[in-house]
Amino acid sequence: MKSKKTERLMSGNEALARGALEASIGFCASYPGTPSTEITASLHNLADEHDIYVEWSVNEKVALEAAAGASWAGIPSISAMKSLGMNVSSDFLLNLNLSGSGEGGLVIIVCDDPRGHSSSNEQDSRFYAKAAQLPLLEPSTYQEAKDIIPYAVAVSKEFQIPVIVRSTTRLSHSSGLVRIGKIPERNWSPSLPKKSYYNVPNPHQKHRDLLESMKRISDRFSTSKWNKVPTHESFDHLIITSGICHQYSKEAVHLLDVEEVGILNLVTTYPLPRDLIEKVLIKTKNVLFSEEVDPFIEDEVIALMANSEHQPRFFGKRTEIIPAYGEMTTDIMKEALAGLLNLRIVNERREYPEFLVNRPLTFCAGCTHRNFYWAIRKVRNRLAGKLFLAGDIGCYSLGVFYDMAMNSMQAMGSGIGVACGLGQLKRFDLEGKIVSVAGDSTFFHACIPGLVNARHKNADLTFVILDNATTAMTGFQIHPGSKVQENNLHRVQIEDIVKAIQPDYFEKGDAGNIPELVDLLHSTITKKGLKVLLLDSICRLEETKREVPSKDAYITIDHAICRGEKCRICVNEFGCPAINWNNERGKPVILDNLCIHCGACVDICPHGAIKEVIIE
Ligand code: SF4
Ligand code: SF4
Secondary structure (H helix, E strand, O other): OOOHHHEEEEEHHHHHHHHHHHOOOOEEEEOOOOOOHHHHHHHHHHHHHHOOEEEEOOOHHHHHHHHHHHHHOOOOEEEEEEHHHHHHHHHHHHHHHHHOOOOOOEEEEEEEOHHHOOOOOOOOOHHHHHHHOOOEEOOOOHHHHHHHHHHHHHHHHHHOOOEEEEEEHHHHHOEEEEEOOOOOOOOOOOOOOOOOOOOOOOHHHHHHHHHHHHHHHHHHHHOOOOOEOOOOOOOOEEEEEEOOHHHHHHHHHHHHOOOOOEEEEEOEEEOOOHHHHHHHHOOOOEEEEEOOOOOHHHHHHHHHOOOOOOOOEEEOOOOOOOOOOOOOOHHHHHHHHHHHOOOOOOOOOOOOOOOOOOOOOOOOOOOHHHHHHHHHHHHHHHOOOOEEEEOOOOHHHHHHHOOOOOOEOOOOOHHHHHHHHHOOHHHHOOOOEEEEEEEHHHHHHHHHHHHHHHHHOOOOEEEEEEEOOOEOOOOOEOOOOOOOOOOOOOOOOHHHHHHHHOOOEEEEEEOOOHHHHHHHHHHHHOOOOEEEEEEEOOOHHHHHHHOOOOOOEEEEEOOOOOOHHHOOHHHHHHOOOOEEEEOOOOEEEEOOOOOOOOOHHHHHOOOOOEEEEEOO
16 A cells, blocks of 8 residues: 555645656746646745746746747746636747757646636637647546646657646646655756757648657557556447546446446547547447537547448537536536436435525725726716726726626737727717726736737727736736735836836826726826826735734724615625625625725715724
8 A cells, every 4th residue: 555645635736736846847937827827836836945947927928938948948847827828828839839849848738717717718728739739638637637747748858849738627626635756856957959949941841740740649649558448348338538527427427327338538638549549439339528618529539430430429519418618517427428328317406505695706805996997987977978998807807797897808918909999990980988907917918019009009098007016816926017026036117118108198096095096087088099097906815915904993884874775885886895784774784804994985985974983
């Protein structure tokens, strides 16, 4: 029996990070994004102890470029990102695949977010492996998540191309026991790249070479220990699965007590292990696919078998036996499998106690982003509704829940880009004011080109930067403008960049002062030309890490003045979670354990019922 000392409880992301240490990686560059952040955060915490370089890059493209540079110099490197981050890095990725990743070895970890729990879309990033013709690995357990990284680095080193490892939310963010291995002595030393890395003048020849490598990798994958093949001699029904869906598939088979159903778990999912699949499929009549999100393996297998004499029947997302969107669950697998086997199942009705109030997502108590949305709605009212707010990605995206205060929200940096277009339409008699809003980390990530474009083209718009000086949404990672920097990092001031772009009007303001904020927004937005407002904002979570709220004052509501049900503005329109509704009294109350005494609600109560009390 293995010693318990070698087993640790780890999340999938921590296991991936541990795997990176056991692969002797020396360089990690990433941009944070749920559900991938903890991979790099874990390595960041261990960077000094293991003498590795870890950086939070300005965006995913720069991160991948930095990691490729290190790999070219012979250092095993990693870049981790969320699904949408893969889109940002893809311009470089679809060149790097042909240029090669050099001798160090380069692994890209992408964490998809089925159902979009923490994302603005739902996407299947495995298609990047196909588009770039790069190997793709999908661990299905925490142990595999740890063990797959040294393997991925080894494949990358051997073939000198990046290897993509894909996880999804439930593997990344749940935990299990992982048998850890030794962290080896450093086995690399950097040197300037020995060859040149570009694809011109004959990218097609590089493409040909890459396809040759992928054929060899497919052969390698066909005999790989990673793919788990059913042990039965033959089986009428086979499930082909990958990633966390392997667990759901096993559970469904167990719950239905149909152990005769075979399961082929693919960890090496692109290129398909062709020989292995053909050998297994010859033994079966019916194939059910279980994967998140799109029918990626399903389509590949069906295409592979198109010319085969043996034609099993295929079931999955294409036959709509399994939804082609959202997360996979054991229940979905159970129903699909039962349908295939003509089994009747009784779905146990699950009752959950309703102990939580159903309410939309909201900002933290005292968050200054709430003040901004309160203020912009006031300004919109003053402008008879003729204001379009193009939003962006960050905590402040929650503006979509504030009476639709935010009118659009797509990708990092797209708010200012959309505003660039709308800001040109006065010539066609478009009426109304165009405003774009972004946070500080997003500003550095993707807003600067849009802002330069707005300046260059004389767009008529207002760009508001909510500067809380941290990457708040993903856990306070440092970015170039963060107030708190570490070691020898050099702070880059947003103000300096904006001034260098020379907007027609630039002003700074305080998002903590609501009356002044409303007036500042109104006076700025109604000016002509390119206006930029830099608002000093505060992340209360980060602030309370550093200082406990003052006990010299508290906030209270004077129920003698409060209009109660006739008003409800503080709870319905402002919505600080530290203000609760007392049904018995028909009046709001302050939750002292949540309230951080920011005083914003004092300003928004139209009847002066909310007061700050100073303790003498
Ligand atoms: S906004 Fe003021 S008057 Fe209205 S319900 Fe809240 S505390 Fe009462
Ligand atoms: S002072 Fe008002 S707005 Fe600020 S945290 Fe307390 S209840 Fe919320």
